[in-house]
Amino acid sequence: MNISENTVVSLTYELHTTNQEGQQVFVEKADEENALVFLYGVGMMLPKFEEHLTGLTVGDEYSFELSAVDGYGEKDPGAFADLPISMFTEQGAEAPNVGDVIPLQDNNGNQFRAGVTAVHEQTISVDLNHPMAGKNLIFAGKILSVREATPEELTHGHAHGADGHEEH
Template identity: 65%
Template sequence: MNIQPNSVVALTYDLYTTENGEEVFVEKATEDQPLVFLYGVGMMLPKFEENLSGLSQGAAYDFHLAAVDAYGEKDASAVAELSAEMFQGMDKPEIGSVLPLQDNQGNQFRAKVVAVTEENVTVDLNHPMAGQDLHFKGQILSVREATEDELAHGHAHGVDGHSGH
């Protein structure tokens, strides 16, 4: 079966970015712990899916995504000052640490600490991979039709279609 909308894909990948002209390894999904997802429902980067369209089990892939097609360019306005009072009773975060935050609507996101002063903690709300070109290479382990439950829930329930819930 070829990858198409509403199919469940299991794949391996090695992900690289480029820093100072050199490719740098970021993360991987292995045969033991593959990435499993419902194709075509908006869970993955659109250009990531576009590059996998039509592939079938056993196919190898190797492609690059420009930052604009991945997590976007860095947004200079996505930097915020948090009052140091927010951190009363706990250690002030260190530069480079990642804070789990929540907005007024209950949406959770992560912010990287870029500066700390007596009065403020400055955080960068950009996705950690914003502004970076991505290089994916890997292999398609399996492709199958999604079950009715998976389609109803909008996500894959594992390689075999069963998630245990």
């Protein structure tokens, strides 16, 4: 069976980006024991990621690079903010450090993460861009399984495991 809309795909991958010198830098991987399993074609994955997998079948290996625009976008220079340090130290907690990734919540209750870029006496500067924004994404891996999604998975909009029996 080929990867197409409404199929459940299980695959391995290694993800790399490139540094300032143009050298590849390892980011993360999913191996056969911890494969990535997803419902293809429902918007769970980056659209260009799925596009590169279209038509592949079990055993196929793949390797491709997504530009920053096709990944998580370019860095938005307006996506930086200074937050009151009191948000983090109110209940006796220590202020975050530069390089920390902190959980935040918007006015609608949506949760997201921000990277701490500076700590000042009264404020903490954070980068609200996705950590992979501005970076090309280099993927390589292998297709482990492809199957038709179950009616329940289609209703829920996500895969229930490689074999379709994962409970939630």
